[in-house]
Amino acid sequence: MAKVSDLPVDVFSIILEYLGRHDYHDVIRASKSFYKEALPYLYRDIKFEATKSRSCARKLALLLRTVLERPQLTSYVRIFRLRGPLPYWTKYNPWPEDAKVGPASVNLWGLKGCTTLSNAQKIFASNQIFSFVDESMHKETEQFKNRSKDALATLVLTRFTELRTLDLGDGFLMHSLFLPQILKRADRLFPKLDHVALGDKRFDPENPVSYMDLDLIRPIFYSDTVRTFEYLMTQPWQLTWNRPAPPRSESLTMLRLFRTNITRGTLDQLLHATPHLKRFHYDQEILFNANTPTAPPLSPYLNLDGLNIALANLKNTLEECKLSLSLAPGSLSSAEIKLQGLQFPPMQGTLAVLKDMQHLVTVEVPMMQFLGWAPDFAASLSEVLPWGIRRLTLRDDFLLHCPWATGPAMVKKIGRIAEYLEGRGVHAPQLSQCEIRIKPSAKDSTWLEDGIRDVGMPMAGSNVVFGVEKEKRADVWRWRFGEGIGKERDLRIDSAMVMRKSFYLPLEGIRLG
Known part of the structure; x- marks a missing residue:
């Protein structure tokens, strides 16, 4: 009988690709040969999710120490994820305070009291960190006290020469003094x-991040290698953008700004610096309550001229554009x-x-x-969407708060969608799919669903399928x-879509009622 150990190395590698982290732990204990083959997979994707406990902080410190003391492991790391909100990183110190540890004359960069490292290791680690920071930080200050997790994580990061993905949560971003220094290099x-x-x-309303070093952002736009960048910032951005020179990223092709309230001017700066951007996702939050129904904070979102100006930077390259609007924390609920x-x-x-935008295919x-x-305005979609569009998704953001929810105004606006779909052969010949997304919060009123159904169900044919998927x-x-x-309709009857309470009806065309 053949044994697993008899498998060719390339076949065993294929098997390892489909295993999970717990499986790798079991495999490396099976034999020395398995250990050698599985170890790179165990450390290929390092992910640490902080929890609210002292033991969690200690586990993180031990993980970082292991990687620090076994430098051969760093060559396996392709993805490094350090997730978790602020208090989970800062509230719990993994080591007891020990004021006597470490000579006062040595700059230990927050490693005083770090009992998992010997004094010699702490001095060695401190000297290494010294070489990765600006001269202005070379003198030890009070701010370095108890920065042991920060110092260890920063030093470990500098060893990941094969790193492809860096994913850091709010907690570590807020806690780290050294990360901006690393990103600059x-x-x-x-x-x-x-x-x-x-x-x-995942936003944590109880622990909002009120400030981050904005030098975390700027280096990405000077990088020669980073192609995709995602950033969460809930505070207004104030960038010293042109230092030392205006950035221009020749490599960045995807940018996602999520849960942000940056100004249109800052957005224009970012997009002006990305001449090859192909995918842009922009999630905006609006503060709306009894004190701000007509106040200035709403104006950047109500006037689309600034957004048009910023997006114009991408007119020759953009292929995918996804925008969203939502209520910011502190806003009134829909019911209120x-x-x-x-x-x-x-x-x-x-x-x-x-x-x-000639290359735009997904909106x-x-x-x-x-x-x-x-109520009295509704643009013709053929006048605002590109000729080459293939996938169109219309979101229902804020529709429940609109004065045109019922009556003639609603008929006019939904009619614009019907006109567009009916004339797609002329102004959108490559359109393969159109969607309208309705969130559960809209269930209190069915006017939108009724309007869409009236557009989509009047006729049957062989070249259109219409339905809803939950x-x-x-x-x-x-x-x-x-x-x-x-012709796919009959096949769909027994499909997973039906199991999800979906329905699809064939339509030949769309007619205005």
Whole structure:
């Protein structure tokens, strides 16, 4: 009988690709040969998720010490993820205070009291950190006290010469004094770094990050290797942008700004520095409550001229554009807004800049940015969307707070969608899919669903399939276009879509009612 150990190395490597981290722990204990083959997979993707405990902080310190004391492991690391909100990194010190540890004459960069390292190791580590920071930080100050996790993590990072992905959460970003220094030297330290994500995507309202060193941002736009960048920032940005010279990233092709409230001017700076950007995702938050129904904080979002100007930087390269709007923490809930009779002021202008983007094929935007908030305005979609578009998604962001939720205004605006789909052969011949996403919060009123259904269900045919698919966070009303696509209907009856309570009906065309 053949044994696993008899498998060719290339076959065993393929098997290892499909195993998880717990499996790798079991494999490396099986035999010496298995240990040698599986060890690179165990350390290829290092992910540490902070939890609210002292033991968690200690486990992180021990993980970092292991990598520090066994430098051969660093050549295996391709992805390094250090996640978790602020208090989980700073509240719990993994080592007891020991004021007697370490000679006072040596700059230990926050490693005083770090009992997992010997005195000699701490001095050696401190000397290494010294070589990676600006001269202004060479004198030890009070701010370095108890920065042991920061110092160890920073030193470990400098060893990851094969690193491709760096993903750091709010907690470590806030805690780290040294990370901006490392990112300024990223091209030298991480010559293969391709993807950077800074900030936690899951917002923690109890622990908002009020300040981050903005030097975390600027180096990315000077990098020669980083192609995709994701950044969370809930505070206004104030960048010293032109220091030492205006940045220009020739490598960045994807930028995602999520949960941010930067100004249109700052957005223009960022996009002006990315002449080869192909994918842009921009998630914006608006503070709206009884004190701000018509206040200045709303103006950047209501006037689309600034957004059009910023996006114009990408007119020759952009292939995918995804925009969203949501209420920021501290805003009134949908029920409170309705109870108090508040309404958003009219949106000014329309998102017309997309029309002339010759390479743009995927668009996901709030339909408000095309159809407006004012009852008497609704742009023709053929005048704001590019000829070569293939996938269109219209979001229902803020529709529940609009004055055109019912009546003739609603018919006019939904009619614009019908007109566009009906005439797609002329102004969007490559369109293969159109979606309208309706979040569960819209279930209290069915006017939008009724309007979409009236557009999508009047006729049957062989080149259009229309239906709704229920997802976790939204119901997706979808049209699919193409020759013979209606023949798929019978196959879908037994498909997973039906199991998800979806329905699809074939349509030949769209007619205005």
